[in-house]
Amino acid sequence: MIETSFDSWSEFLKEGHFYSFREQDVRKYFNVLFRDLGRIEYHWDEDVAPGAVSGPVTIADLETTKENQLWQVIFGVNVDVYVYVHIPTDIDRHGVAIKPKQTATLREVGLYRMQDSWWDKPSFITEHFLLKPEVPYIAFSVYNPRNITFRHAYNPIKLNFYIAKCEMEWIGETLKNVQNPADARFAETLDKLHRRVIPHRPITLVPLRAPAKGA
Numbered sequence: 001m002i003e004t005s006f007d008s009w010s011e012f013l014k015e016g017h018f019y020s021f022r023e024q025d026v027r028k029y030f031n032v033l034f035r036d037l038g039r040i041e042y043h044w045d046e047d048v049a050p051g052a053v054s055g056p057v058t059i060a061d062l063e064t065t066k067e068n069q070l071w072q073v074i075f076g077v078n079v080d081v082y083v084y085v086h087i088p089t090d091i092d093r094h095g096v097a098i099k100p101k102q103t104a105t106l107r108e109v110g111l112y113r114m115q116d117s118w119w120d121k122p123s124f125i126t127e128h129f130l131l132k133p134e135v136p137y138i139a140f141s142v143y144n145p146r147n148i149t150f151r152h153a154y155n156p157i158k159l160n161f162y163i164a165k166c167e168m169e170w171i172g173e174t175l176k177n178v179q180n181p182a183d184a185r186f187a188e189t190l191d192k193l194h195r196r197v198i199p200h201r202p203i204t205l206v207p208l209r210a211p212a213k214g215a
Helices: 184-194
Strands: 018-023 026-043 053-058 069-077 082-086 128-131 139-143 158-175 178-181
Touching: 026 069, 026 184, 053 082, 158 184, 178 184
Parallel strands: none
Antiparallel strands: 018 026, 026 158, 053 139, 069 128, 069 158, 082 139, 158 178
16 A cells, blocks of 8 residues: 655645746746645446446536646545546546556556545545646546445445646747747746746646557
8 A cells, every 4th residue: 555645745836936838849837826635525426337338427516617727636545446537528547558557357557546536535646637628528437346236326336536627827838949928027937947947836637658569
């Protein structure tokens, strides 16, 4: 089991800190103006029998609705099932090049279990980011490896979400060495971020992909 906590290296985004993400070849820089924490529990709404897969399910309550608001999401699991993440909702996350996603003969690919992220203390190992329009939704599937049925009426599978809702201030973007500040007053800041004079944390919105050579 990986030991993590809310004070681990990843931790929630903070007001006043600088961040960036890459969209194709463009790197976009921003800082967090305001941050508010959110929490929601999701109860799986169908029975999941032994050996069965359920989903993918898009959790509508986790949709981001403002284009200048970034959500940092982590979650915990209440029972010993395999949880798979799809973000964007049609892309399986956390596989590897040769084994990009789970199959009927190999379920142990790209999974989270409650031992990875406990219900009452979600781990930052489950960290994902939501941002409209790039990735406004997140979806989940579950596989039941146990010999009991998890019934939504009285012993449901549940996910426990903690969310840092962050209001963003755009600093600008760079394409290779060409800088495009969001406002003239950010030109010097963007230049220093691009040259890494000012430290910032790059974040990952979409999956890293690699060709499956020799598969």
